[in-house]
Amino acid sequence: MTIEELEQIAESVRAENAKYDFEVNVCMDLACSSQGSEKLREALVKAVEASGKTVLVRRTGCMGPCSAGPLVRVDPEETLYRHVNADHAEQIVSSLGGEPVPALQCDLSEHFDKQVRVVLENAGHIDPEKIDDYIARDGYKALLTALVEMTPGGVIHRITESRLRGRGGGGYPTGLKWSTVAKASGDQKYVVCNGDEGDPGAFMDRSVMEGDPHRVIEGMAIAAYAVGANKGFIYVRAEYPVAVARLTTALREARRRGLLGSNIGGTTFSFDVEIRLGAGAFVCGEETALIASIEGRRGTPKPRPPYPAVSGLWGKPTLINNVETYANIAPIVRNGGKWFADMGSERSKGTKVFALTGKIANTGLVEVPMGIKLREIIEEIGGGVPDGHKFKAVQTGGPSGGCIPAEMLDTGVSYDALMAMGSIMGSGGMIVMDDTSCMVNVARFFIEFCMTESCGKCIPCRAGTAQMHTLLTRICDGAGTLEDLELLEDLCSTVREASLCGLGQTAPNPVLSTLKYFRNEYIDHIVHKRCLAGVCKIEAPAETPVEVLA
Amino acid sequence: MRKNGFARHALIETLHTVQSSFGYLDDDAIRFVAASLRVPLSQAYGVVTFYHYFSLKPPGKHTVTICAGTACYIKGADKLVAAAEKRLGIAQGQTTKDGQISLMTARCVGACSRAPVILSDGAVAGEVTAEQMLEQLERWAVE
Numbered sequence: 001m002t003i004e005e006l007e008q009i010a011e012s013v014r015a016e017n018a019k020y021d022f023e024v025n026v027c028m029d030l031a032c033s034s035q036g037s038e039k040l041r042e043a044l045v046k047a048v049e050a051s052g053k054t055v056l057v058r059r060t061g062c063m064g065p066c067s068a069g070p071l072v073r074v075d076p077e078e079t080l081y082r083h084v085n086a087d088h089a090e091q092i093v094s095s096l097g098g099e100p101v102p103a104l105q106c107d108l109s110e111h112f113d114k115q116v117r118v119v120l121e122n123a124g125h126i127d128p129e130k131i132d133d134y135i136a137r138d139g140y141k142a143l144l145t146a147l148v149e150m151t152p153g154g155v156i157h158r159i160t161e162s163r164l165r166g167r168g169g170g171g172y173p174t175g176l177k178w179s180t181v182a183k184a185s186g187d188q189k190y191v192v193c194n195g196d197e198g199d200p201g202a203f204m205d206r207s208v209m210e211g212d213p214h215r216v217i218e219g220m221a222i223a224a225y226a227v228g229a230n231k232g233f234i235y236v237r238a239e240y241p242v243a244v245a246r247l248t249t250a251l252r253e254a255r256r257r258g259l260l261g262s263n264i265g266g267t268t269f270s271f272d273v274e275i276r277l278g279a280g281a282f283v284c285g286e287e288t289a290l291i292a293s294i295e296g297r298r299g300t301p302k303p304r305p306p307y308p309a310v311s312g313l314w315g316k317p318t319l320i321n322n323v324e325t326y327a328n329i330a331p332i333v334r335n336g337g338k339w340f341a342d343m344g345s346e347r348s349k350g351t352k353v354f355a356l357t358g359k360i361a362n363t364g365l366v367e368v369p370m371g372i373k374l375r376e377i378i379e380e381i382g383g384g385v386p387d388g389h390k391f392k393a394v395q396t397g398g399p400s401g402g403c404i405p406a407e408m409l410d411t412g413v414s415y416d417a418l419m420a421m422g423s424i425m426g427s428g429g430m431i432v433m434d435d436t437s438c439m440v441n442v443a444r445f446f447i448e449f450c451m452t453e454s455c456g457k458c459i460p461c462r463a464g465t466a467q468m469h470t471l472l473t474r475i476c477d478g479a480g481t482l483e484d485l486e487l488l489e490d491l492c493s494t495v496r497e498a499s500l501c502g503l504g505q506t507a508p509n510p511v512l513s514t515l516k517y518f519r520n521e522y523i524d525h526i527v528h529k530r531c532l533a534g535v536c537k538i539e540a541p542a543e544t545p546v547e548v549l550a
Numbered sequence: 551m552r553k554n555g556f557a558r559h560a561l562i563e564t565l566h567t568v569q570s571s572f573g574y575l576d577d578d579a580i581r582f583v584a585a586s587l588r589v590p591l592s593q594a595y596g597v598v599t600f601y602h603y604f605s606l607k608p609p610g611k612h613t614v615t616i617c618a619g620t621a622c623y624i625k626g627a628d629k630l631v632a633a634a635e636k637r638l639g640i641a642q643g644q645t646t647k648d649g650q651i652s653l654m655t656a657r658c659v660g661a662c663s664r665a666p667v668i669l670s671d672g673a674v675a676g677e678v679t680a681e682q683m684l685e686q687l688e689r690w691a692v693e
Contacts, residue, residue, distance in 0.1 A: 066663030200619030200658035279601030296561035363663035
């Protein structure tokens, strides 16, 4: 496959699509498909056949505002319909060419206006199971351009210039990581895609893998060319069967088109990818644990250094990046590093995809430029907290992150700003909590999660999280003392300093951040024996006055 | 196993295939896989017990899985678990005595925007109320 051939395919797909007067795109992502969007699609196809209009009905990946699902978008008008079911199919089809159906129309301009789509540019526009759809939107152009016109060093230079940072949570500069692997000696190198989205409450990577799988594969192939690898692995959670199926299809199609395999694009570069399944272990999101899991062993982390960039999979230099990082690669190669670096804030460039969930009106996937204020995401894009409740906190970074209170909402989103607030960027889960959530209980929830997910290799994490859980449970039950709080803080610093891997080192974050911003709730539980959110069942109210320590 | 060329590192893949065919992994299956891939039985057993996804017990005829991810938790998944435990008289991770229904929790199924989410025999249902879930359990109890 050469660039000219790629262009020909793209042209023929565009010409084919141009034959249709309208395109009706049906979102098939989990949130919509769990509400019957497949039935809806069948009904639309039938209605189109009956009407005799030339309409293309397409299944697509996630369109974004899941709370309005099932979603249908009619192009070229870009009319978005919400809560559509199979009974509406005829109505929608008969409206084509005339006025849109007002009852179903969805005005989410405020939701979309502030978003910038790079990673999600194709989501909702292509059929994820058709490689030609991807090619028609400039897919694989970046790969072939890189192979033919650029040196591996040139590719790395472009990525470095873009100042892209790892989207898995740590925010390590991607260009630096690539050049380390490229410099490492050894004739066998690997690239690995971390699709073990273990962070509960986040589903960006799932949506990308399901909605635009070729983008991830293209990113990996470019990375492989840049660092000199010929073999790749995508590590996906077993809880995401659809993502596995879509990736399998995508890999097969890419091989068939000669975009994976031997001598890609007529060059000497060969590369192929295998899928590896996770089996439900949060710790496998950690690099060294992920490597152990790919090798078919228990997912326990190892001390670093040596870093995987030097000694990774089977002791060979290995590049590990997250799904969203790879999804950013093709546009950077296509548009240049400067284009990417022009977006975002001082030290965090580009865009970030967030999964907006919890007590918020518009739940779903959003992609925003770095540096945007949290308030804009929550109040404008997210539509605020529904049902007249009051915003209390937003949790980012999953079990490794923290809870950010209302008074900090005017902070711009960046790796460093979130870190300074005691949270982390994480993979991009953003869970909004209102006055019905008890922050002590939430802290206990996360510690319970870390306790069960701790692999047990190092003691600070294994025993520390268990002790923290005991203390938090005691406070939730109204049996805690103020000394417990001190002990809890002590434990937090021990676990943070002494744990082997990221899981343990960041496990105290939810506790520390709630202690910092919502200490009054802890005090309420301990001294006043009450839970104002009404979550914790404190049975015996304090009858005897509680001794307050100085 | 053949698909992966009997490679030792394909242990987890192989166990997935066995579990999806039989519903769980019993001692014989683990022994067979370990012997075929030439990995020590201790390693195979270690892997099975390390990962949550693998089950050593046969599942019930039907399985309800309640998502326990953060978004679901914030929207009251714990109440769903409590209601199901009360109705079925079992704790999470167990199967009713008559083998009809297994009650499981999942870490996160990635449908957070429709929290709370349950999986009824693998089918995703979002924004579930305790009543809806209990109705489903009643239907299963007699099926």
